Amino acid sequence: MTKISDYDMFDYDYRTYWENREYENMAEKILLERVFDKTQGVWFLDIGGSYGRLTSTYYNRFSNPIILDYSLKTLQKNKEILKSKYKNISLIAANAYNLPFAPNSVDGGLMVRVLHHIEKPATYFKEIARVMKYNSPYIQEFPNMIHIKASIRELLKFNFSFFKQDSYKQPTRNNFEGVKEGVEGIFLNYHPKFLNKELKKHNFKITERIGCSFLRLQFLKKFLNVDSMLFLEVLAQKVLSWTNISPSIFLKTSSQNHKDKKEISYETLEDMLVCPKCKEKLTFPNPTTAVCSKCSTSYIKDQDIWDFRVK
Ligand SMILES: C[S@@+](CC[C@H](N)C(=O)[O-])C[C@H]1O[C@@H](n2cnc3c(N)ncnc32)[C@H](O)[C@@H]1O
Ligand SMILES: [Zn+2]
Numbered sequence: 338m339t340k341i342s343d344y345d346m347f348d349y350d351y352r353t354y355w356e357n358r359e360y361e362n363m364a365e366k367i368l369l370e371r372v373f374d375k376t377q378g379v380w381f382l383d384i385g386g387s388y389g390r391l392t393s394t395y396y397n398r399f400s401n402p403i404i405l406d407y408s409l410k411t412l413q414k415n416k417e418i419l420k421s422k423y424k425n426i427s428l429i430a431a432n433a434y435n436l437p438f439a440p441n442s443v444d445g446g447l448m449v450r451v452l453h454h455i456e457k458p459a460t461y462f463k464e465i466a467r468v469m470k471y472n473s474p475y476i477q478e479f480p481n482m483i484h485i486k487a488s489i490r491e492l493l494k495f496n497f498s499f500f501k502q503d504s505y506k507q508p509t510r511n512n513f514e515g516v517k518e519g520v521e522g523i524f525l526n527y528h529p530k531f532l533n534k535e536l537k538k539h540n541f542k543i544t545e546r547i548g549c550s551f552l553r554l555q556f557l558k559k560f561l562n563v564d565s566m567l568f569l570e571v572l573a574q575k576v577l578s579w580t581n582i583s584p585s586i587f588l589k590t591s592s593q594n595h596k597d598k599k600e601i602s603y604e605t606l607e608d609m610l611v612c613p614k615c616k617e618k619l620t621f622p623n624p625t626t627a628v629c630s631k632c633s634t635s636y637i638k639d640q641d642i643w644d645f646r647v648k
Contacts, residue, residue, distance in 0.1 A: 338648055339456065339457050339460065340456060340523060341407055341432060341434075341454075341523075341648060342454035342522055342523045343407060343408070344407070345407075345408050345409060345410045345411075348410065349408075350411075350414075351388060351408075351411060355390065360552065360553075360558070360566045360570070361553060362390070364552075364567065364570045364574075365391065365478075365549055365550075365585075365587075366394055367567065367571060367574075368549050368574060368587055369391060369394040369395070369447075369449075369476070369587075370394055372547065372587065372589050373394060373395060373474075376398050376445065376474055377398050377399070378399045378444030378473070378474075379399065379400050379444045379602070379603075380399070380401045380402075380403065380443050380445075380603065380609065381398075381401065381402040381403065381443070381444060381445040381446065381447075382403050382405055382436075382438075382443050382445070382446040382447070382468070383395065383402065383403065383404045383405065383446075383447050384405050384433050384446060384447065384448045384451060384465070385433060385449075385450070385451030386404035386405060386406055386447075387404075387406055387408065387411050387415075388411055388415040388418075388419070389404055389415065389419050389422075389423070389426070391449060392404065392419070392422075392423055395445070395447065396423050396425075396426070399444065399445055400425065401425060401427065402423070402425065402426055402427070403427045403428075404419070404426060404427070404428050405430075405431050405433070405436070406429075406430060406431075407431070407432055407646060408430070409430040409642065409644060409646065412428045412430055412642050413642060416428060416640060416641065416642065427606050428641065429642065429645060430642060430643065430644045430645065431613060431643075431646055431647075432613065432645075432646055432647055432648065433451065433461055433465075434455075434460055434464055435464065435613040435614065435645075435647050436465070436467070436468050436613060437612070437613040437636075437643070437645040438468045438609055438610065439468070439601075439603070439609050439611050439616075440467050440616075441468070441469075441470055441471070441595040441598055441600065441601070442468055442470070442601070442603055442609045443469050443470060443473065444470055444473050445473055445474050446465065446473070446475045446476070447475070447476045448465075448476070448478065449476070449587075452477065452478065452480070452525075452527065453479075453480050453523075453525050453526065454522075454523045454524070454525075455523075456523050456525060458532075458535055459535060462535055462536065462538075462539040462541070463539060465539075466539040466540055466592060467594070469592035469594060469595075470592065470595060471594065471595045471596045471600075472591055472593070473591070473592050474589065474590070474591060474592075475541060475590045475591070475592050476587055476588070476589050476590070477532070477536065477587070477588045477590060478549070478586070478587045478588075479526075479527045479532050479586055479588075480525075480526045480584060480585055481526065481527065481528075481529060481548075481583060481584055481585060482526035482527055483499070483528060483529070484581065484583055486584070487499075488581075529586060532586075532588065533588075536588065536590055539594075540592065540594045541590035541591070541592055542590060542591045542592075543588050543589070543590050544589050544590060544591050545588070545589035546578055546579075546586060546587070546588050546589075547578045547586070547587045547589070548573065548574060548577055548578045548580065548585070548586055548587075549574065549583055549584075549585040549586065550570070550583060550584050550585045551570055551573035551574070551577060551583045552566050552569060552570055552573070553584050553585075606643075607627075610627065610643070610645075612629035612630075612631065612634060613645045614629070614647050615629060615631050615632050617631035617632070618630045618631075619636070624638070625637060625638040625639070626638070
């Protein structure tokens with residue numbers, strides 16, 4: 338069984354993480370606005386989308402956006418705000434490893450600040466590749482294990498093998514995001530070469546690479562205000578994205594799966610839902626229950642949120 342970073346276990350409120358992180362928050366939103374640019378489509382998946390921090394960047398570009406997250410409590414807690422701000426948004430509690438969507442059904446997708454909780458990236462990429470349509474844009478953010486601070490730290494330890502390896506595991510200490518102090522969570526950083534290889538293996542063509550949060554240095558925040566930091570950030574995103582110095586990297590990709598397959602236009606969310614376990618069709622005995630036609634598992638919709646969480 339694949340381990341999941343379950344934010345509900347300790348009632349972790351992810352919103353609190355963003356207090357006093359205006360620079361990092363805006364750096365990502367500016368980047369996404371630019372990357373999405375004129376992109377348009379129908380079904381959009383924000384995987385591990387939490388309370389919709391990034392929804393403003395894709396909402397007006399895709400007619401049917403979906404926030405999918407394993408934390409049912411986060412979705413329930415933020416439902417009212419999200420639905421009043423974003424009328425067309427759908428909320429689904431599900432596991433990124435077991436998506437409840439038909440193959441070749443999604444027009445666009447994004448995963449930001451979630452891959453560090455995904456200990457089997459190949460399994461996840463296989464699953465996201467299954468649902469994305471041919472040529473659809475998919476943006477994958479990842480924490481870069483060889484960013485400048487980590488590289489200097491390892492150089493000072495004469496740990497030269499750090500730079501050669503292209504494996505992806507790097508446990509982080511003192512990070513309690515999603516868990517409580519003293520409990521070991523799933524935190525992984527990735528080598529850019531590893532990510533490139535994995536995405537290509539799963540038929541995602543990388544069309545753009547942008548570094549992010551170049552100025553994530555505590556001392557800079559003491560000297561510069563947010564506007565000045567963002568001015569420099571935008572500049573750095575433009576001229577330094579070819580380097581590996583930033584702590585976070587966004588890859589814009591285009592899914593090359595399902596070429597030559599017939600595209601189906603799904604009108605409603607229920608039309609495109611499948612059993613997340615066996616991917617078979619669902620029947621709907623009533624509007625708030627879905628039953629798998631193969632394994633007979635039932636799934637419930639409560640407070641307008643489908644619960645498709647499986648491990
Ligand atoms: C650090 S937060 C990032 C939230 C959002 N993407 C953002 O950038 O603001 C990580 C989110 O990923 C979700 N998550 C972790 N593992 C997951 C999984 N296997 N499937 C779905 N969601 C998952 C958590 O519940 C949490 O909401
Ligand atoms: Zn089933």
